Amino acid sequence: MPSNDKMIKLDFSMSELLVSSENKRADYPRYFRMLKEKLKKLQKLLSGKVKFSKNWYKKNRKYQNC
Incomplete structure (x- = not known):
């Protein structure tokens, strides 16, 4: 399988709304x-x-509806 260096992985969590594979954090x-x-x-x-x-x-x- 060829490697794709342009791929970015994202992680969603409660403490940090969004963290990319390059360790960049999104503002809340x-x-x-x-x-x-x-x-x-x-x-x-x-x-x-x-x-x-x-x-x-x-x-x-x-x-629950919130």
């Missing part, structure tokens, strides 16, 4: 940071609810 997009903050807030609100209560189901739906 603004929406990604905002989404992480929104998930953090919803998780905190969800943790205060009684599991399987009506309010827990409502918050859980919001958390």
Whole structure:
């Protein structure tokens, strides 16, 4: 198989949104940071609810749709 030096490999992760094979890191997009903050807030609100209560189901739906 011939080698192709023009190929770039990309890695996606939670801590670094995008890392290339040349070790270049992409900046976090603004929406990604905002989404992480929104998930953090919803998780905190969800943790205060009684599991399987009506309010827990409502918050859980919001958390899953985020």
